[in-house]
Amino acid sequence: MSSCETSNSEFATAGLHLAIAAGGTGGHFYPALAVAKSFASAGGRVTVLISGHQCTRHLEAARAAGFEAVAAPAVRLPRRSAPALVGFAARLLLYRHRARVILRRTAPDVLLAMGSYACVPAALAALAEGVPLVLHEANAVVGRANRFLSRWAKCLATSLPLVPGQAIRCPQVHTGLPLRSELLAVASSTEGTCSGDWRQRNGLQPELPLLLVFGGSQGAKALNGAVPEAVARMPEGCRDFQVLHLCGAGAERRVRASYETAKASVVIKEHETEMGQAYRAADLAVCRAGAGTVCELALFGVPSVLIPLPTAADDHQTANARILAKRGSAFLLPESENLKRELPRLLIEWRQSASTWRLRAAPQPDLAPPDAAARIVRVLLNNACRKAN
Numbered sequence: 001m002s003s004c005e006t007s008n009s010e011f012a013t014a015g016l017h018l019a020i021a022a023g024g025t026g027g028h029f030y031p032a033l034a035v036a037k038s039f040a041s042a043g044g045r046v047t048v049l050i051s052g053h054q055c056t057r058h059l060e061a062a063r064a065a066g067f068e069a070v071a072a073p074a075v076r077l078p079r080r081s082a083p084a085l086v087g088f089a090a091r092l093l094l095y096r097h098r099a100r101v102i103l104r105r106t107a108p109d110v111l112l113a114m115g116s117y118a119c120v121p122a123a124l125a126a127l128a129e130g131v132p133l134v135l136h137e138a139n140a141v142v143g144r145a146n147r148f149l150s151r152w153a154k155c156l157a158t159s160l161p162l163v164p165g166q167a168i169r170c171p172q173v174h175t176g177l178p179l180r181s182e183l184l185a186v187a188s189s190t191e192g193t194c195s196g197d198w199r200q201r202n203g204l205q206p207e208l209p210l211l212l213v214f215g216g217s218q219g220a221k222a223l224n225g226a227v228p229e230a231v232a233r234m235p236e237g238c239r240d241f242q243v244l245h246l247c248g249a250g251a252e253r254r255v256r257a258s259y260e261t262a263k264a265s266v267v268i269k270e271h272e273t274e275m276g277q278a279y280r281a282a283d284l285a286v287c288r289a290g291a292g293t294v295c296e297l298a299l300f301g302v303p304s305v306l307i308p309l310p311t312a313a314d315d316h317q318t319a320n321a322r323i324l325a326k327r328g329s330a331f332l333l334p335e336s337e338n339l340k341r342e343l344p345r346l347l348i349e350w351r352q353s354a355s356t357w358r359l360r361a362a363p364q365p366d367l368a369p370p371d372a373a374a375r376i377v378r379v380l381l382n383n384a385c386r387k388a389n
Contacts, residue, residue: 003154003155003171003379003382003383004154004155004156004170004171004172004173004379004382004383013039013042013043013044013377013381014042014043014044015043015044016044016045016109016110016381016384016386017044017045017046017047017106017107017108017109018035018036018039018044018045018046018047018108018109018110018111018112018380018384019046019047019048019049019103019106019108019110019111019112019122019126019131020032020035020036020046020047020048020049020111020112020113020114021049021051021072021111021112021113021114021118021119021122021123022048022049022050022051022058022114022118022119023050023051023052023054023055023058023072023074023114023116023118023119024051024052024053024054024115024116024117024118025052025054025116025218026054026058026292027138027290027291027292028052028114028115028116028118028119028138029050029054029058029061029114030178030180030292031114031136031138031177031178031179031292031372031373032048032112032114032136033048033061033062033065033067034178034179034180034181034372034373035112035136035178035373035376035377035380036048036062036065036067037065037181037373038178038373038374038376038377039377039380040066040067042377046067046068047067047068047069047070047102047106047108048062048067048068048069048070049069049070049072049099049102049122050062050069050070050071050072050118051071051072051073051074051118051119051121051122052074052116052117052118055071059071068106070102072095072098072099072102072121072122073095073098073121074095074117074118074119074120074121074122075088075091075092075095075117075121076117092120092121092124095121096121096124096125096128097125098121099121099122099124099125099126100125100128100129102122102125103122103125103126103129103131104129108126108131109131109132109384109385109386110131110132110133110134110380110383110384110385111123111126111131111132111133111134112134112135112136112376112380113126113133113134113135113136113145113146113149113153114136114138115135115136115137115138115143115145115146116143116145117144117145119145119149120145120148120149123135123145123149124149127152130385131385132154132383132384132385133149133152133153133154134153134154134155134156134157134379134380134383135149135150135153135155135156135157135170136156136157136158136159136175136376137156137157137158137159137162138159138160138177138290138291138292139159139160139290139291139316139317139319139320140160140161140162140163140291140316140319140320140322140323141162141163141166141314141315141316141319142156142162142166142168143313143314143316144313144314146168147166147167147168150167150168150169150170151169151170152170153170154170154171154383155170155171155172155173155379155382155383156168156170156171156172156173157172157173157174157175157375157376157379158172158173158174158175159174159175159176159177159291159295159372160177160291160294160295160320160323160367161174161323163319173375173379175369175372175375175376175379176295176367176368176369176371176372176375177291177292177295177368177372178372178373178376179292179295179296179299179368179370179372182274182275182276183275183276183279183296183299184299184370185276186276186277186279186280187276187279187280187299187300187363187370188370198274198277198281199281202244202267202269203267204242204244204267204281205242205265208240208241208242208265209240209241209242209283209284209351209354210241210242210243210244210281210282210283210284211231211241211242211243211244211282211283211284211285211286211347212244212246212278212279212281212282212284212285212286212287212302213227213243213244213245213246213285213286213287214245214246214272214285214287214288215246215247215248215287215288216248216287216288216290216293216309218288218309219288219290219309220246220247220248220251221248221251222307222335223286223287223288223307224245224247224248224251224254224255224258225258226307226335226339226340226343227243227245227286227343228245228255228258228259228262229258229340230340230343230344230347231243231259231262231264231344231347232259232261232262232263233344234344234347234348234351235348236263238347238348238351238352239262239263239264239351240351241264241265241283241351242264242265242266242267243259243264243265243266243267244267244269244272244278244281244282245259245266245267245268245269246269246270246271246272246278247268247269247270248270248271249270249271250270251270252268252269252270255268256268275296276300279296279297279299279300279302280300282300282302283303283354283357283358283361284302284303284304284305284347284350284357285297285302285303285304285305286304286305286307286343287304287305287306287307288306288307288308288309288317289306289307289308289309289317289318289320289321289332290309290312290317290320291316291320294306294320294321294323294324294367295367295368296368297324297329297330298324298329298363298364298365298367298368299363299364299365299367299368299370300363301329301361301362301363301364302361303329303330303357303358303360303361304324304329304330304331305330305331305333305343305346305347306320306321306324306325306330306331306332306333307333307334307335307339307343308320308321308332308334308335309335310334310335318332318334323367324367327364328360329360329361329362329364330360331346333346
């Protein structure tokens, strides 16, 4: 078995030290935290190196979970101008040096880099210190950081099937994306298809079909405008459903006003703390196509209309969305001039052919394996440099 494969053998993490480089967004950090918990539960020690614009919040979350967490500065690759590149190179060397100081102090046996620019200084520091490097990629299109680092990495663990033809220079293994334990617990529950208490607490009717709308931290704005307009344009006879619209911070009043002409039953919240229950209740989701969202939809078997974020690097959300679209469980709808026409059409089709759409609702465990964190831990163990006592 190669060092990039997983195995069913018992964990042997006792005495081993894992460093995880994560940051940038919650889509990188929270899967890292799930891996950290899995590694620690088997007796290992974990240090989390955190970078990116949400560094303070992620440091607090990691420490609250009981892990040593250290801020490790990072720098984005700038536009291709000579002065900017010179400054970038200087800062990258400085931040790599700072990360090397951290690694010398903590002496990990292996480093897991979760992708994004936030991981690069720590990954380069690990290579300079002789610490084995393992990468994790959430999306179907491998990001620039992971493509760059793959020439030195032991292995790339993937969440989704990769788009063919990418220049990846290390072995790859499909592990899945570690999802939050709360989601896994709800998905595996044998209780009813949805919690009536949860619906009641949120002002939702118990039997009315539910349209779940959310755009995430970066992509809510366009959906906040497009979905209320689409609902308003539907014939009244097709509005036999209710909407739970998660609009993001600071947008609730504006979105509520947008629904006034829709004459639909709508609950608007900035965010939902019990997303597992929301997924279980949903008959259809209209959302972006980040890797976490795609895997969560696959976990719960929710049919969806996926509107990829057009500014996503390398258009990776479109590649993610195509995976579910090819399986028939999602419609891929680009955010373009056709959005105002196509979204109402799809919602009307959903209500006129509800039974057909229900057939699309089937969990896809290969895209959301509940043991994804454990699979990554096995890859890490296969590549760790076990130090002599």
